[in-house]
Amino acid sequence: MEFQHELIIPNEGLPFKIFLFEGSRGNYIREKHWHTSIEIFAVMEGELLFYINHEKYPLHAGELLIVNANEIHSVHALKTNKTAVIQIPLRQFEGYFTAQQFIRFEGGVRGGKDSGNPSDKRLISLVQRLYNVYAEKRNGYDFRTISLYYELLYLLVTQYRVTEVEEKELRHNRHLNALSRITTYMREHYREELKLSDLAEMFGYSDAYLSRMFREYAKVNFKTYLQDIRTSYAYRDILNTDHTIGQIALDNGFCSSRGLSKDFRKRYGVLPSEVKREKKHKAAEQETDSLK
Template identity: 60%
Template sequence: MEFQHELIIPNEGLPFKIFLFEGGQGHYEREKHWHTSIEIFAVLKGRLTFFLNDEEYPLEAGELIIINSNEIHSIYAPEKNETVVLQIPLKQFEKYFTAQRFIRFTSAARLAKDKNTKAPDNRKLAFFIEELHKVYQAREEGWEYRTMALYYNVLYLMVKDYRETKAEQAEIQDSRRLDALSKITTYMREHYTEDLKLSDMAALFGYSDAYLSRMFKKYAKINFKAYLQEIRMSYAYRELSNTEKTISQIALDNGFANSRAFSGEFQKKYGILPSDFRQKLADNKRSKKCYT
């Protein structure tokens, strides 16, 4: 299977992740991948194309598509676009699971091919997602409350208007193929600061070391140790960017043995030392202040 698992970490202090699509400049292609989170792409300007299980779904401004948990998809953005992406952890919907951690949503983009089924009106959902991004970006006084109010409106509409109440057995079985690894990676994200070992994880989830190792290589296209390092680095990067913690403290707080180990991994991944990266951020902030 030629697809990769995508690691998704919510925005700091929030139960979800929201951002502008990284392919906004056009001429962008994202190969087949999957993730546990539910994902919504709301196109504000331009257009892009989704491929879900090799079926094509073109989207234009004003349209959106919902990507379900464990659903293999790829994206092609031929031209400039402005698209808001909202990623919601699967556990946010656990009260509405139909079976085996399974829940499925539809959208007008999917239903457009089925003339016998009435598609939900996307305007409300698109409005709340766009507003959610605006409020999060502006972060004016009281933004936390407004953000969560908009977010719960999104969850309400998804459960009320977009949730499919019947699940085909074949769909559930397909989802189970990736669900086992999803549970493991979720545990790793919740305990990444601890001393996690492949053997301990295998025992915890009832697998042999060799089987769990093969599972990571087959479905995540990465080995266990490298995946754990990715999680730690993602959180450490965020703290380096948004806090005044020392580099040594960031290293220890995020599961690295020491600051030297963290610095080496950071330079390997980003091509710059953590100290130089932080200095670059400080210089950029000073430059912006000079122009305001």
């Protein structure tokens, strides 16, 4: 199975992640991957091409697509586009699971001129408004962002939740959930010292079996995945705090700033100090513009 498990970290201060799709310039392909979050793509300009479990889904401006947890999918952005993406952790839907750790929503392309479902237009409008409010960050945006988010969750569980599923689908879901439960624990305890042997014992696996799970489904070994989590959170801290690189390294489970820099460069192609300088440069430019 040639696909990867994607690590998803919510935006600072939010229970979900929202951003513009990274393939906005076109000529971009996001290879096959999966995650335990519910993902919504809303195309505001341009178009995208999705493949979900071998099914093809063209997506145009004014349309959105719901990707369910554990669905293997890829995204082809051959042309320029502006696409808002929302990733909702599965635990947000506790109390609405059809089975243990399982919930599914009506997938496929929603909206468009041929849509006969009035909820589709409402869903698309909610996603676009949610992105605009969060991106503009006007006074009170944090309250409005959360308000729109819960309105979105309400619409999903009342209008799009599928209540009848086949046993085959549940078995497949349980198969991938075995790893996702472990990676969720790692994301919650990444600042601590985590060992493969300790996690294997905690979740009832042998060291060898757990190591094989990471290689087969996450496509990386345990240590790389753990450092990936720490590096991702460190990146967020660099963008959202004024802490030193050394402090950020220690706050995110690294022994030193040198260790962070090594893994950071491997993942992002730049050093943490470069990102920090670029952040300061953009802040200075914005301050200069505001004085004009």
